[in-house]
Amino acid sequence: MKKGSKYGTHRVIEPKGGLPQPALKISNNMEIFNNEILIDVDYLNIDSASFTQLKEEAGGNIEKIKTRIIEIVNERGKMQNPVTGSGGMLIGNVEKIGNNLKDKIDLKVGDKIATLVSLSLTPLRIDKILEIKPEIDRVEIEGKAVLFESGIYVKLPEDMKDTLALAALDVAGAPAQVKKLVKPGDKILILGATGKSGLMCSYMAKKMVGERGVVIGQARNDQRADFLKNTGFCHKVIVANVLDPIDVLNKTIRVNEGDEVDISINCLSIPNTEMSCILPVRDDGIVYFFSMATSFTKAALGAEGVGKDVKMVIGNGYTKGHAQIALEELRESEKLRKIFEEKYV
Amino acid sequence: MKKGSKYGTHRVIEPKGGLPQPALKISNNMEIFNNEILIDVDYLNIDSASFTQLKEEAGGNIEKIKTRIIEIVNERGKMQNPVTGSGGMLIGNVEKIGNNLKDKIDLKVGDKIATLVSLSLTPLRIDKILEIKPEIDRVEIEGKAVLFESGIYVKLPEDMKDTLALAALDVAGAPAQVKKLVKPGDKILILGATGKSGLMCSYMAKKMVGERGVVIGQARNDQRADFLKNTGFCHKVIVANVLDPIDVLNKTIRVNEGDEVDISINCLSIPNTEMSCILPVRDDGIVYFFSMATSFTKAALGAEGVGKDVKMVIGNGYTKGHAQIALEELRESEKLRKIFEEKYV
Numbered sequence: 001m002k003k004g005s006k007y008g009t010h011r012v013i014e015p016k017g018g019l020p021q022p023a024l025k026i027s028n029n030m031e032i033f034n035n036e037i038l039i040d041v042d043y044l045n046i047d048s049a050s051f052t053q054l055k056e057e058a059g060g061n062i063e064k065i066k067t068r069i070i071e072i073v074n075e076r077g078k079m080q081n082p083v084t085g086s087g088g089m090l091i092g093n094v095e096k097i098g099n100n101l102k103d104k105i106d107l108k109v110g111d112k113i114a115t116l117v118s119l120s121l122t123p124l125r126i127d128k129i130l131e132i133k134p135e136i137d138r139v140e141i142e143g144k145a146v147l148f149e150s151g152i153y154v155k156l157p158e159d160m161k162d163t164l165a166l167a168a169l170d171v172a173g174a175p176a177q178v179k180k181l182v183k184p185g186d187k188i189l190i191l192g193a194t195g196k197s198g199l200m201c202s203y204m205a206k207k208m209v210g211e212r213g214v215v216i217g218q219a220r221n222d223q224r225a226d227f228l229k230n231t232g233f234c235h236k237v238i239v240a241n242v243l244d245p246i247d248v249l250n251k252t253i254r255v256n257e258g259d260e261v262d263i264s265i266n267c268l269s270i271p272n273t274e275m276s277c278i279l280p281v282r283d284d285g286i287v288y289f290f291s292m293a294t295s296f297t298k299a300a301l302g303a304e305g306v307g308k309d310v311k312m313v314i315g316n317g318y319t320k321g322h323a324q325i326a327l328e329e330l331r332e333s334e335k336l337r338k339i340f341e342e343k344y345v
Numbered sequence: 346m347k348k349g350s351k352y353g354t355h356r357v358i359e360p361k362g363g364l365p366q367p368a369l370k371i372s373n374n375m376e377i378f379n380n381e382i383l384i385d386v387d388y389l390n391i392d393s394a395s396f397t398q399l400k401e402e403a404g405g406n407i408e409k410i411k412t413r414i415i416e417i418v419n420e421r422g423k424m425q426n427p428v429t430g431s432g433g434m435l436i437g438n439v440e441k442i443g444n445n446l447k448d449k450i451d452l453k454v455g456d457k458i459a460t461l462v463s464l465s466l467t468p469l470r471i472d473k474i475l476e477i478k479p480e481i482d483r484v485e486i487e488g489k490a491v492l493f494e495s496g497i498y499v500k501l502p503e504d505m506k507d508t509l510a511l512a513a514l515d516v517a518g519a520p521a522q523v524k525k526l527v528k529p530g531d532k533i534l535i536l537g538a539t540g541k542s543g544l545m546c547s548y549m550a551k552k553m554v555g556e557r558g559v560v561i562g563q564a565r566n567d568q569r570a571d572f573l574k575n576t577g578f579c580h581k582v583i584v585a586n587v588l589d590p591i592d593v594l595n596k597t598i599r600v601n602e603g604d605e606v607d608i609s610i611n612c613l614s615i616p617n618t619e620m621s622c623i624l625p626v627r628d629d630g631i632v633y634f635f636s637m638a639t640s641f642t643k644a645a646l647g648a649e650g651v652g653k654d655v656k657m658v659i660g661n662g663y664t665k666g667h668a669q670i671a672l673e674e675l676r677e678s679e680k681l682r683k684i685f686e687e688k689y690v
Contacts, residue, residue, distance in 0.1 A: 152652040296641045304662035305366055306352055307497040312659035317649035
């Protein structure tokens with residue numbers, strides 16, 4: 001077995017010399033290198049933006065979608081939608097582990113795993129498409145895939161349905177980062193606390209701040225505020241308009257005994273909410289952006305404009321142990337698990 | 346005197362309830378509130394994007410630019426270009442200090458200051474435009490401006506020309522953040538080390554890492570690498586293509602005894618350089634983005650895609666003492682001062 005690059009650059013065919021994700025074509029030869037893992041694939045979870053595009057292009061015709069998926073994978077060696085650029089994830093069983101990795105990782109042949117790295121950079125060969133379930137963006141196939149040494153994955157747990165696990169894994173980075181970031185006694189503001197990542201972050205933050213700390217959850221209306229209060233995941237709940245930073249600031253300060261908070265966490269997927277996340281934080285505090293709608297320049301120039309000496313962090317979807325941390329939350333909290341089963345499965 | 350909001354929301358006329366920067370119109374009544382500072386303005390340094398737009402709109406006619414500036418300020422109460430949204434900064438003398446601020450700040454009436462907060466949110470009244478110097482985007486005026494309690498400023502030093510001080514103050518956030526971030530013994534990579542902020546960051550980083558640390562500066566070609574070597578601001582200099590992350594990774598590791606670095610700092614103004622900044626950093630290391638060309642999503646998804654457990658920080662243009670830190674560098678290093686005088690004044 002040959003030794004490949006940690007990042008999979010040895011499989012890049014075109015253009016030469018880059019990383020697999022931006023590459024137009026990578027090798028899907030299923031003879032693995034000694035730091036790769038071969039996966040027998042059960043199904044692909046196509047990214048929602050990509051699947052919507054495929055459906056539209058095919059006029060909703062399932063057979064046409066199948067043909068197009070096969071074409072893309074034959075052309076690129078990976079399931080990366082040429083229009084949206086996005087991929088998705090896959091579920092399958094470990095078929096073979098490269099010699100260099102065998103003693104270094106917690107996987108054995110036969111383990112059922114989900115890859116947490118995008119299909120847009122994963123070598124894939126489809127032998128046959130068995131079924132497409134358009135309502136859940138799922139493509140069941142016969143085929144193989146390769147995971148690079150840097151590729152992240154999770155063993156699927158036996159104590160919950162795959163769909164429940166995947167719903168939590170989808171936002172796993174957020175609660176894991178909160179766990180690393182938040183200290184006992186901290187005062188925390190969570191914007192978008194009623195959403196999927198917001199709920200997981202609120203639950204984790206409340207656990208981390210302990211008895212002296214406070215977690216303040218923002219909801220956009222009374223109905224969602226009531227739902228959030230009933231969870232018990234936050235100490236305080238505010239109803240505030242995230243597009244009005246002064247409204248968020250005033251309401252946060254009011255429930256926090258007149259003070260700014262130590263850390264704010266943006267779990268919204270709404271553009272132009274940077275200042276609502278920056279203003280309520282004290283000097284030397286931390287502003288954590290998990291929202292993919294965050295604008296780098298609006299955050300950087302916005303903080304300078306109001307003279308806020310805060311540390312602003314770009315939410316990294318990955319941190320060590322993030323998958324286990326997310327699954328553990330569902331095991332710990334029956335309430336959280338029930339909400340996830342009702343709303344996201 | 347009435348008490349105003351720290352962020353100047355009390356002067357917002359339209360739309361009601363927001364912050365002064367996104368506002369369409371703010372009050373430029375020069376009767377100050379008790380937490381404001383009144384400035385007798387010498388000149389405006391119009392932001393370069395804004396000035397270019399004004400020149401084009403006026404077909405290069407200076408009188409037309411004057412008329413347009415007066416129109417904008419009369420309409421908005423501030424010099425915010427309606428097309429680019431940007432402002433600039435101003436230089437002037439302190440004329441009056443609100444009662445609530447008098448004992449809290451290090452300013453007295455008569456001090457010459459530069460505002461480090463954007464003109465796009467600063468109440469301004471222009472009585473007369475004296476002269477426009479289009480080659481340096483400068484507009485000399487008779488007029489007044491107001492600084493809010495949250496507004497940042499710097500007293501202009503007497504031991505250097507205003508233009509030299511302003512060139513350093515323009516990027517003051519970067520070296521000040523480096524000073525806070527870098528610890529003795531750290532291994533640091535600076536992308537874009539030959540530019541204005543790159544030079545200031547390199548100089549500061551070398552000072553902070555001490556004898557056991559290493560500062561690696563990236564240059565885009567041999568000529569710029571020679572220039573950087575001659576400054577002595579970096580321990581090692583690499584010539585690498587910032588659009589090729591693997592090239593940057595390999596060259597960094599080669600000069601760093603086979604290891605990844607602890608911290609990387611992006612001082613480029615080139616899009617698509619996120620991965621070049623992320624890949625060379627060890628797990629648990631820090632990636633600092635000062636580049637306004639940074640894409641939030643490319644950084645967040647990119648780090649996850651390669652399974653990098655790094656902390657990614659949005660460069661805040663402001664931190665306490667940043668102006669003094671930047672000016673102090675010019676005083677400490679004759680070489681840096683000379684480069685600034687030759688290239689940026």
